[in-house]
Amino acid sequence: MDRHPTAQALIGTLIIAIGAVALLNQLDVIDVGLGELLSTWWPIVIVLIGGMGLANVPRAWPAPAAVAAAGGLLLAGNLGAVDGGLWSLTWPVAIIVVGFSFLTRAATSRADERRITATAIWWGSQHRPLTQDFRGAQLSVLMGGVDLDLRNAQIVERATVRAFAMWGGIDIKVPPNWRVEITGLPLLGGWENRTKAPADPLAPVLVVRAIVLMGGVDVKSKAPATV
Numbered sequence: 001m002d003r004h005p006t007a008q009a010l011i012g013t014l015i016i017a018i019g020a021v022a023l024l025n026q027l028d029v030i031d032v033g034l035g036e037l038l039s040t041w042w043p044i045v046i047v048l049i050g051g052m053g054l055a056n057v058p059r060a061w062p063a064p065a066a067v068a069a070a071g072g073l074l075l076a077g078n079l080g081a082v083d084g085g086l087w088s089l090t091w092p093v094a095i096i097v098v099g100f101s102f103l104t105r106a107a108t109s110r111a112d113e114r115r116i117t118a119t120a121i122w123w124g125s126q127h128r129p130l131t132q133d134f135r136g137a138q139l140s141v142l143m144g145g146v147d148l149d150l151r152n153a154q155i156v157e158r159a160t161v162r163a164f165a166m167w168g169g170i171d172i173k174v175p176p177n178w179r180v181e182i183t184g185l186p187l188l189g190g191w192e193n194r195t196k197a198p199a200d201p202l203a204p205v206l207v208v209r210a211i212v213l214m215g216g217v218d219v220k221s222k223a224p225a226t227v
Contacts, residue, residue: 040078046071049187049213053140053164056184056211059117060140064164066121067142067213113153120144120168129153136160141168141215149173150206151224160207165189165215172208172219179203180219184210191217 018038050068054061113129116137126147127137134153139146139161148161151173163170163184174180180195189212197203210217 041075043071043074043078046074049211052185053166053211056209057138057140057162057164060119060138060164062119063121063140063142063166067166116148118146118148120146134159137162139163139170141165141170143167145169145171147171151175151222155204155206158205158207160209163208163210163217165210165217166213168215170217172217174206174219174221175224176221177203178221179205180208180221181205182208182210182217182219184208184212186210187213189213189215191219193219195219195221
């Protein structure tokens with residue numbers, strides 16, 4: 001079973017590196033102020049989060065790309081590589097990302113509803129596929145929300161939803177006869193699986209892989225909605 005270990009491995013490696021620097025300082029092997037080091041390089045954590053989001057939802061890339069770009073700008077500012085202040089670069093990058101998110105949203109409306117791609121930046125997005133062969137979705141949220149209603153859809157054995165949520169929320173509704181499995185990485189946020197596992201061992205399975213930063217992913221089961 002895929003437990004999506006890459007995100008946990010990256011975070012674990014970062015924590016080990018911080019601890020190793022602190023230990024080497026205590027042993028007088030190196031002379032690097034840990035506080036100064038953290039104050040300079042902390043934006044790399046934001047870059048890593050954006051990178052993990054890009055790996056998780058490559059088709060819905062604008063939101064995690066914006067997070068990674070913001071971290072990169074902060075790091076460049078700390079290293080003195082940016083002149084004129086971060087704001088001089090931040091607002092043009094924000095405009096570009098918003099423009100790309102509009103393009104992604106337009107492309108989503110024409111997409112095959114068996115595989116949904118949705119990006120929400122500063123707004124909401126709703127999707128209600130009716131396909132009888134739902135295969136998966138890639139959902140990306142930055143200060144917005146996505147509502148994915150799968151109650152009138154069906155899956156054949158197994159489907160996967162990949163989700164990235166930062167300062168926003170993703171709501172997923174599924175039929176009562178689906179089994180839901182959630183894995184991923186919560187950072188100052190989390191997810192909630194409010195479904196009840198069906199008794200049928202051969203029930204269709206929806207796998208949700210989520211990366212959540214100061215946001216939330218909520219999965220609930222309800223009876224199919226009236227079309």
